[in-house]
Amino acid sequence: MRPETLVFKEERRLATKTVSVKVDLKKYSLDAARYAAYAVSGEAFVFIGTAGKGSVAVALTPKSGAPGPRLKARFIAELEDEALREAVSDNNRELREFLTLKALSPEKRAAAVPDSGLTPEQEKELADLISQVEKEIKEDVRGAAADPLGVTSTWEDKYGAKKPRKK
Amino acid sequence: MAQKSPAKNKKAAPRSPLALWEKGPGGRLLTNDAGCHAWVEEKDFRRVIAGGLGAKDPLLKRLSAGGFVRERMDFDGLADRWRTLNAHLGQGPGLHILVLTLRCNHKCLYCQSSAAGEGAKKTDMDLKTALKSVDFAFSSPNPAITIEFQGGEPLLNWNVLKAAVKRARQKAASSGKELKLALVSNFSLMTEEKARFLLAHEVSICTSLDGPAGLHNNNRIFAGGNSHAATVRWIKYFQEKYKKQAPEYRVFKPGALLTVSKHSLPRHREIIDEYARLGLEDIFVRPLAPIGYARELWGKIGYTPEEFSAFYGRCLDYIISLNRRGVVLREKMASMMLEKILNATEPGYLDARCPCGAAIGQIAYNHNGDLYTCDEGRMVGWEGDDIFRVGNVFRDSLRKIVSSPAARACVVASNLEAQPECSRCAYKPFCGVCPVYNYEAQGSLWGNMRSNGRCSLSKGVFGAIFARLKRPADRKILESWVAKK
Numbered sequence: 301m302r303p304e305t306l307v308f309k310e311e312r313r314l315a316t317k318t319v320s321v322k323v324d325l326k327k328y329s330l331d332a333a334r335y336a337a338y339a340v341s342g343e344a345f346v347f348i349g350t351a352g353k354g355s356v357a358v359a360l361t362p363k364s365g366a367p368g369p370r371l372k373a374r375f376i377a378e379l380e381d382e383a384l385r386e387a388v389s390d391n392n393r394e395l396r397e398f399l400t401l402k403a404l405s406p407e408k409r410a411a412a413v414p415d416s417g418l419t420p421e422q423e424k425e426l427a428d429l430i431s432q433v434e435k436e437i438k439e440d441v442r443g444a445a446a447d448p449l450g451v452t453s454t455w456e457d458k459y460g461a462k463k464p465r466k467k
Numbered sequence: 468m469a470q471k472s473p474a475k476n477k478k479a480a481p482r483s484p485l486a487l488w489e490k491g492p493g494g495r496l497l498t499n500d501a502g503c504h505a506w507v508e509e510k511d512f513r514r515v516i517a518g519g520l521g522a523k524d525p526l527l528k529r530l531s532a533g534g535f536v537r538e539r540m541d542f543d544g545l546a547d548r549w550r551t552l553n554a555h556l557g558q559g560p561g562l563h564i565l566v567l568t569l570r571c572n573h574k575c576l577y578c579q580s581s582a583a584g585e586g587a588k589k590t591d592m593d594l595k596t597a598l599k600s601v602d603f604a605f606s607s608p609n610p611a612i613t614i615e616f617q618g619g620e621p622l623l624n625w626n627v628l629k630a631a632v633k634r635a636r637q638k639a640a641s642s643g644k645e646l647k648l649a650l651v652s653n654f655s656l657m658t659e660e661k662a663r664f665l666l667a668h669e670v671s672i673c674t675s676l677d678g679p680a681g682l683h684n685n686n687r688i689f690a691g692g693n694s695h696a697a698t699v700r701w702i703k704y705f706q707e708k709y710k711k712q713a714p715e716y717r718v719f720k721p722g723a724l725l726t727v728s729k730h731s732l733p734r735h736r737e738i739i740d741e742y743a744r745l746g747l748e749d750i751f752v753r754p755l756a757p758i759g760y761a762r763e764l765w766g767k768i769g770y771t772p773e774e775f776s777a778f779y780g781r782c783l784d785y786i787i788s789l790n791r792r793g794v795v796l797r798e799k800m801a802s803m804m805l806e807k808i809l810n811a812t813e814p815g816y817l818d819a820r821c822p823c824g825a826a827i828g829q830i831a832y833n834h835n836g837d838l839y840t841c842d843e844g845r846m847v848g849w850e851g852d853d854i855f856r857v858g859n860v861f862r863d864s865l866r867k868i869v870s871s872p873a874a875r876a877c878v879v880a881s882n883l884e885a886q887p888e889c890s891r892c893a894y895k896p897f898c899g900v901c902p903v904y905n906y907e908a909q910g911s912l913w914g915n916m917r918s919n920g921r922c923s924l925s926k927g928v929f930g931a932i933f934a935r936l937k938r939p940a941d942r943k944i945l946e947s948w949v950a951k952k
Binding site for chain 2: 335341382392400452457
């Protein structure tokens with residue numbers, strides 16, 4: 301048998317096992333359909349196509365022996381779950397961003413610095429100086445903008461050379 | 468954790484909690500970005516998700532304490548947990564793996580380190596490369612670095628190992644950087660003289676121990692003698708030195724690694740008993756990965772993720788039962804995950820980070836000075852595919868290595884927020900994906916988590932840990948593994 305014939309036969313065999321689910325985009329978002337499709341992608345080849353206005357058709361072709369109806373039921377269950385996860389995620393997006401930003405902000409580290417022993421005037425002078433330097437650093441595109449966490453800096457860049465410790 | 472007063476939010480509409488979830492035994496496990504977790508029964512789940520908990524509901528107090536109720540959040544406390552859980556961000560490479568030689572006198576069934584025969588001296592790292600590698604490691608902005616000497620069998624290149632250790636200690640003294648030195652050896656070439664040198668320079672020692680003699684020697688074939696006997700002899704030697712300590716230097720407890728092959732699966736008790744018999748306090752139940760030679764032999768030595776998960780669960784239960792009888796023994800993978808789950812601390816396990824440690828957390832230095840994202844990436848290179856090569860120790864700067872295309876690709880591919888399955892997974896705050904595994908097993912750095920063996924295996928491990936955390940008696944023992952002293 302010629303290879304093309306084998307490929308054709310395989311395509312036909314798979315096509316007969318394919319099940320299709322129509323997803324109403326008024327009820328579910330396209331993202332939820334995509335996530336649900338990914339969730340069954342271990343067991344099936346998934347193809348998402350348009351199906352008229354306001355809906356998509358999700359074609360599921362089992363990779364192995366999984367029966368089509370079971371696959372369809374799994375996809376629908378995943379779709380429901382994804383819709384719920386999406387709603388929770390949307391409800392909390394701003395809160396998550398706020399918490400992450402708060403965790404990454406240097407505010408906490410600054411607060412942990414012990415009393416410097418400077419007068420309020422000296423503190424302000426120092427703060428102005430630091431803010432000026434920080435501004436200059438920000439303008440240095442090669443440095444801060446490209447590597448805000450300093451991961452690519454060398455030890456000497458970050459901390460300078462230290463004297464040997466006394467034993 | 469101090470909480471916001473609910474009174475101020477009295478009129479606010481109920482909102483769904485900030486949570487990811489996973490189905491578990493008898494309910495749902497909820498987690499959040501700060502690494503808090505809580506169990507809710509299936510019957511309560513919908514009510515919780517809908518934000519429908521009344522002020523007097525006992526669930527409200529429990530979920531509030533975990534940062535799940537958005538009207539009662541301790542922002543400072545949650546941000547602190549997030550920060551410590553992700554402390555690796557911005558630290559720079561901390562683990563530096565020097566592959567001193569690819570030669571090895573063992574021929575292990577599952578060898579993942581792509582070792583060469585004992586005669587292949589061209590695969591030895593020369594002195595110049597070793598010293599340059601040590602200097603390079605010290606250029607990392609990370610204030611605490613670990614240099615790990617690996618192979619092949621690193622003791623086959625003893626003089627270079629010795630010189631690298633001395634150089635590293637000198638550099639640590641002059642830079643003020645915290646330094647840990649570690650040697651991974653099969654011990655077959657260990658001598659009193661070598662052991663004394665390693666102890667005096669505070670090199671921690673780790674070996675492989677696959678269980679009792681029969682199993683170990685079956686996995687770790689050593690033509691020159693009895694691998695198990697040599698391993699046990701030197702474990703006892705270093706244990707003895709650890710107990711006695713020394714006035715001039717710190718002596719570390721020796722460690723051992725278990726590699727689980729198909730032959731290990733029915734013998735969990737014997738393996739664990741062997742570790743306990745030798746007084747080892749940690750056992751790292753490590754799965755095989757289909758990387759390097761192991762991939763070729765997967766049919767003979769490999770197993771399914773489900774088989775490993777079941778084995779892992781049996782191991783945990785048996786170790787917990789030994790703990791109840793007073794034996795001090797911890798499972799290392801569980802300990803590291805418990806550090807995250809219970810203490811919100813990053814334990815330095817580079818395989819389970821977001822993003823993964825590739826180049827930004829670790830660098831593997833090959834014998835010829837080529838640099839790789841990690842040791843697994845180096846093994847792929849040895850097979851002829853240099854996709855994970857990030858540069859060369861003589862030619863490239865740290866900046867160039869860390870921002871190399873391979874490093875960037877690995878960082879992007881291992882960002883769990885961008886992985887469709889991981890971004891929704893309850894284990895996300897504690898987990899990590901491996902682009903090298905994905906590439907080797909599934910043909911792309913991203914992989915497909917729904918059919919990814921490593922993902923199934925990780926889910927199995929997390930499932931086993933959380934199921935035991937749910938049982939009060941087991942939880943008490945697991946908590947003791949990571950209790951702050």
